Amino acid sequence: MTHTSSSTKNSIKVLIVGAGAIGAFYGGKLAQAGAHVAAVCRSDYDTVREQGFSVKSPLGDFQFVPQPTLHSINEYKDTPDLILVALKVLPDLDVAGLLQPVVGPQTAILMIQNGVSIEDSVAETFPNNEVLGGLAFVCLSRIGPGKIHHIDYGRLVIGKYPEGPSDMANRLRELWNSVDVKTQITPSVVRARWKKLVWNAPFNPMSVLCGHATTQDLMESEETVKLVRHVMEEVVQVAKAAGHELPPNTVQENIDDTLKMTPYRTSMLLDYEARRPMEVEAILGTPVHLARRLNVRVPHLESLYAMLQLLNQQNLKT
Amino acid sequence: MTHTSSSTKNSIKVLIVGAGAIGAFYGGKLAQAGAHVAAVCRSDYDTVREQGFSVKSPLGDFQFVPQPTLHSINEYKDTPDLILVALKVLPDLDVAGLLQPVVGPQTAILMIQNGVSIEDSVAETFPNNEVLGGLAFVCLSRIGPGKIHHIDYGRLVIGKYPEGPSDMANRLRELWNSVDVKTQITPSVVRARWKKLVWNAPFNPMSVLCGHATTQDLMESEETVKLVRHVMEEVVQVAKAAGHELPPNTVQENIDDTLKMTPYRTSMLLDYEARRPMEVEAILGTPVHLARRLNVRVPHLESLYAMLQLLNQQNLKT
Numbered sequence: 001m002t003h004t005s006s007s008t009k010n011s012i013k014v015l016i017v018g019a020g021a022i023g024a025f026y027g028g029k030l031a032q033a034g035a036h037v038a039a040v041c042r043s044d045y046d047t048v049r050e051q052g053f054s055v056k057s058p059l060g061d062f063q064f065v066p067q068p069t070l071h072s073i074n075e076y077k078d079t080p081d082l083i084l085v086a087l088k089v090l091p092d093l094d095v096a097g098l099l100q101p102v103v104g105p106q107t108a109i110l111m112i113q114n115g116v117s118i119e120d121s122v123a124e125t126f127p128n129n130e131v132l133g134g135l136a137f138v139c140l141s142r143i144g145p146g147k148i149h150h151i152d153y154g155r156l157v158i159g160k161y162p163e164g165p166s167d168m169a170n171r172l173r174e175l176w177n178s179v180d181v182k183t184q185i186t187p188s189v190v191r192a193r194w195k196k197l198v199w200n201a202p203f204n205p206m207s208v209l210c211g212h213a214t215t216q217d218l219m220e221s222e223e224t225v226k227l228v229r230h231v232m233e234e235v236v237q238v239a240k241a242a243g244h245e246l247p248p249n250t251v252q253e254n255i256d257d258t259l260k261m262t263p264y265r266t267s268m269l270l271d272y273e274a275r276r277p278m279e280v281e282a283i284l285g286t287p288v289h290l291a292r293r294l295n296v297r298v299p300h301l302e303s304l305y306a307m308l309q310l311l312n313q314q315n316l317k318t
Numbered sequence: 319m320t321h322t323s324s325s326t327k328n329s330i331k332v333l334i335v336g337a338g339a340i341g342a343f344y345g346g347k348l349a350q351a352g353a354h355v356a357a358v359c360r361s362d363y364d365t366v367r368e369q370g371f372s373v374k375s376p377l378g379d380f381q382f383v384p385q386p387t388l389h390s391i392n393e394y395k396d397t398p399d400l401i402l403v404a405l406k407v408l409p410d411l412d413v414a415g416l417l418q419p420v421v422g423p424q425t426a427i428l429m430i431q432n433g434v435s436i437e438d439s440v441a442e443t444f445p446n447n448e449v450l451g452g453l454a455f456v457c458l459s460r461i462g463p464g465k466i467h468h469i470d471y472g473r474l475v476i477g478k479y480p481e482g483p484s485d486m487a488n489r490l491r492e493l494w495n496s497v498d499v500k501t502q503i504t505p506s507v508v509r510a511r512w513k514k515l516v517w518n519a520p521f522n523p524m525s526v527l528c529g530h531a532t533t534q535d536l537m538e539s540e541e542t543v544k545l546v547r548h549v550m551e552e553v554v555q556v557a558k559a560a561g562h563e564l565p566p567n568t569v570q571e572n573i574d575d576t577l578k579m580t581p582y583r584t585s586m587l588l589d590y591e592a593r594r595p596m597e598v599e600a601i602l603g604t605p606v607h608l609a610r611r612l613n614v615r616v617p618h619l620e621s622l623y624a625m626l627q628l629l630n631q632q633n634l635k636t
Contacts, residue, residue: 209527210625210628210632211629218628221627221628223624223628224624226620227620227621230621299621302548302618305541306541307527307542310539310541311528313539314528314529314530314531314535
């Protein structure tokens with residue numbers, strides 16, 4: 001099935017759930033590509049309702065005015081073709097329950113979020129709906145109410161959960177690519193999640209635990225580079241035990257890519273500094289618990305997990 | 319050889335090198351016991367020169383006026399019977415070189431410091447002098463210039479380095495015990511250092527890495543207790559490989575003792591908060607490097623070490 005560009009543009013109704021930096025950026029680009037995009041936006045609701053989002057980006061600055069901006073998902077009176085979930089992954093949030101009121105029989109759900117196994121409960125709750133996973137390789141920062149700075153990168157990897165082809169994925173790729181968001185389709189988004197976790201599992205936690213460290217700080221100390229490698233190797237082992245073997249050069253490639261990056265402050269570090277909850281369970285807890293079930297030894301991952309979960313509590317307490 | 323109490327009190331000339339909280343407290347108690355105590359004091363020199371140290375203590379508050387207070391070791395014009403080294407253990411400090419000008423043929427050197435192997439270079443440099451190690455089990459805090467708060471505990475364990483009996487140790491035990499500082503003599507101070515490291519290696523670093531955590535915070539999270547145990551077990555393994563087997567119940571005893579403690583902020587945490595250098599090498603670097611030489615796997619210790627050494631750099635940088 002093919003769509004002409006204009007029919008695609010006119011036909012898709014998107015609801016963004018979690019219009020933080022990720023949701024606003026990728027939702028805004030869909031709107032730019034012609035989609036009809038509504039957004040549930042909690043933290044900057046007043047500003048966004050009045051002025052929309054203002055995005056500073058190397059792809060060209062743009063405004064994104066959701067149609068409409070909602071304070072709660074229950075205010076949405078339509079049935080979306082696509083729900084784009086871009087919420088932070090926190091353990092006490094029941095995403096499936098949250099989406100329930102607006103999921104129609106044809107609604108697809110795309111979850112652009114960190115971690116592994118994050119689609120499980122949504123896919124279970126809506127067995128007849130198409131669920132997609134999405135990975136954003138992007139550096140975004142909220143610089144004020146409704147103001148987003150797109151600093152670098154921006155590539156998306158999307159795919160049907162747990163695997164297989166998807167018309168919706170093809171359609172979204174066409175839309176995003178038409179506005180310069182490089183979008184690839186993966187035949188196994190679960191494997192793609194593990195692959196991304198190889199980078200996230202060491203760098204996100206260590207940027208926080210090592211004292212506001214950039215990727216460059218972490219790559220300049222011999223001992224931290226060793227630890228980064230160990231954590232990456234453990235993630236590769238857990239992925240393998242879970243049935244998702246990654247290419248043998250995965251660790252080295254991630255190290256090499258990081259050395260080439262502009263010094264980067266991870267999203268977890270930004271959360272920590274703003275005293276927001278960090279995605280401890282999504283990034284570390286899930287792989288640690290899975291490793292324990294599968295009898296994979298992950299002492300470095302466990303060390304990071306133990307300390308980060310307490311640090312997260314301490315950070316929210318004070 | 320025995321001494322009467324009064325001859326002991328009158329005969330011993332002590333020079334404190336590093337009159338921070340530890341040096342001032344234990345040196346002050348020696349002065350109280352009748353010893354003649356001089357002190358090299360850098361940070362609070364002016365205050366201490368004028369007023370001495372003022373110590374608030376459950377053993378009874380007291381003043382300690384060093385005779386004299388020196389700004390540099392080179393100002394000391396006598397030959398001490400005992401040098402009490404209570405400096406922080408930092409890698410770029412050459413303690414042996416520092417002591418050289420004042421070590422006479424009969425001078426004993428007692429090092430009340432954290433870590434293992436800290437006596438090595440001093441013992442090598444002064445092969446004909448008696449070198450003693452000392453471990454302070456005490457909670458002290460500097461609360462202002464020349465002002466020390468003795469919060470809790472206070473026990474000392476001292477012994478000839480690397481092992482064996484010592485007249486000087488007996489003499490010091492007599493002096494300290496006479497002023498209520500419980501002092502025990504150990505036949506193997508090296509082993510005693512490993513034993514103390516079993517506690518220090520997890521709790522000092524984790525109090526910092528986990529976000530200003532007290533011992534109680536660390537004992538309330540299941541994951542951090544697990545990590546504490548793993549780190550303790552690794553220290554026990556390294557000690558064993560280095561020839562110092564610790565009792566089989568060492569780890570459990572340390573856990574039980576910690577549960578009984580008043581919530582406690584470690585000395586490393588106090589250093590971190592004051593942006594002073596932390597004893598990273600003494601507490602973690604030395605055991606990690608030794609473990610690598612002895613082929614003992616210490617993934618949890620290595621994780622702490624990697625992160626703490628970068629955190630220390632970051633903390634001093636900003």
